[in-house]
Amino acid sequence: MRLIGTAMMMATAAMLLGTAGCNPYGTYCEDKMYCLRGNELDEDACVIELEAEEDRADLWGCADRWDEYQACREEFTTCDANGDFTHYDRCDAERDSYHHCMP
Numbered sequence: 001m002r003l004i005g006t007a008m009m010m011a012t013a014a015m016l017l018g019t020a021g022c023n024p025y026g027t028y029c030e031d032k033m034y035c036l037r038g039n040e041l042d043e044d045a046c047v048i049e050l051e052a053e054e055d056r057a058d059l060w061g062c063a064d065r066w067d068e069y070q071a072c073r074e075e076f077t078t079c080d081a082n083g084d085f086t087h088y089d090r091c092d093a094e095r096d097s098y099h100h101c102m103p
Helices: 002-020 026-035 040-059 063-076 092-101
Strands: none
Touching: 026 040, 026 063, 040 063, 063 092
């Protein structure tokens, strides 16, 4: 019985590690938390928040607009000299389009 429990825990850990590398928001959140001096828990919270927003967008038929907004943020957001993680208003049109789609 103990062997089965250990095997299950190892399989679960391997699955979680495998999916963490495939996360589309991992790099964005890592960069954001590096800029904002966050930690691994902050990175995890960032990923969870973005995944939840993606699910919400999909639910309301706004997935394309979410994808455009997030792609813009991934391309243009940077850490400025003041330690702000910003896209300097380059993604405002995409953000507005997404927000107008959502209820």
